[in-house]
Amino acid sequence: MKNYIQEIWRTRYFWLALVHMDIRARYRGSALGLGWSLLNPIAMTGIFCVVFATLFQQNIATFAPYALTGLTLWNFVSQTMAMGCNTFHQAEAYIRQHPVPMAIYPLRLVLANAFHLVIALVLAIILSTWGTGFAGVLPLLSLIPSLCLIVVMGWSIACLLGLMNVYFRDIKHLTDVGLQVLMYLTPIWYPEKLLREKGLAWLVNANPLVPFLHLVRAPLLDHQMPSLETYGAALLVASAFFLMAAWSLKAREPKLIYFL
Numbered sequence: 207m208k209n210y211i212q213e214i215w216r217t218r219y220f221w222l223a224l225v226h227m228d229i230r231a232r233y234r235g236s237a238l239g240l241g242w243s244l245l246n247p248i249a250m251t252g253i254f255c256v257v258f259a260t261l262f263q264q265n266i267a268t269f270a271p272y273a274l275t276g277l278t279l280w281n282f283v284s285q286t287m288a289m290g291c292n293t294f295h296q297a298e299a300y301i302r303q304h305p306v307p308m309a310i311y312p313l314r315l316v317l318a319n320a321f322h323l324v325i326a327l328v329l330a331i332i333l334s335t336w337g338t339g340f341a342g343v344l345p346l347l348s349l350i351p352s353l354c355l356i357v358v359m360g361w362s363i364a365c366l367l368g369l370m371n372v373y374f375r376d377i378k379h380l381t382d383v384g385l386q387v388l389m390y391l392t393p394i395w396y397p398e399k400l401l402r403e404k405g406l407a408w409l410v411n412a413n414p415l416v417p418f419l420h421l422v423r424a425p426l427l428d429h430q431m432p433s434l435e436t437y438g439a440a441l442l443v444a445s446a447f448f449l450m451a452a453w454s455l456k457a458r459e460p461k462l463i464y465f466l
Contacts, residue, residue, distance in 0.1 A: 210307055214310060250277050251270055251273050254269075254273040262396065270333055272423070273394070273395045275422050276393070276419060278327055279422055281323075282320070282356065286363060286364050287364070290315060290365070290367040292378065293312045294368045297311040298466045312361050315364050316357055338427060338429070340429075341426055345431050346425055352418075352440070359443065361451070362444070362447035363447060365455055373465060392413055393419065417436055
């Protein structure tokens with residue numbers, strides 16, 4: 207494991223170049239460029255505020271940051287899952303030409319998505335400051351370890367889905383369906399308390415994304431650092447997925463090229 211990690215670090219210029227290439231390719235020929243990464247959550251937040259803030263009788267000043275933080279994390283997760291299915295197929299040419307650790311290919315994807323996540327979080331900080339006031343330095347600094355956990359979780363999911371899709375090509379289609387279901391089961395744009403009040407607290411407690419939502423929302427909406435319970439739950443989920451991904455990659459990496 208130590209040698210594997212050292213090899214990933216040794217090839218850092220290669221996979222960082224891939225990350226840079228992915229970001230540039232995403233906006234090549236676009237008039238707005240990176241502005242699209244802001245326009246999407248802004249537009250969706252505006253729609254949610256018009257419809258759901260009225261439906262749920264919420265104050266727009268507090269509901270807008272709530273919806274935006276949920277959308278910010280959801281966009282990262284959904285894009286990572288959808289694109290993660292093809293992470294090894296898209297890297298087939300590199301895999302055949304360069305004998306580097308295959309862990310860098312889901313890492314490449316996750317870092318590119320994390321770049322857009324950070325941009326959206328900056329927007330969320332601005333909006334939450336407008337709606338509920340400045341969160342404070344320490345709560346905002348708590349976003350750094352939270353982002354690290356989110357990236358670990360993202361890499362693990364992308365790696366697992368990428369490996370499964372190599373052997374079972376229907377995984378991509380199943381993931382698309384699963385994302386639609388997960389979107390409605392996750393309190394992204396509706397208050398979490400609605401599920402708890404309706405006797406559906408188990409849906410919240412069983413949802414692996416909820417602790418990560420709390421990591422982002424606690425400093426921005428509640429102006430406090432996430433609780434130890436929240437950190438513990440997020441760390442447990444991220445560690446479980448990471449161990450599964452690392453074990454699966456170690457077992458499948460030597461012969462993966464023959465199935466691409």
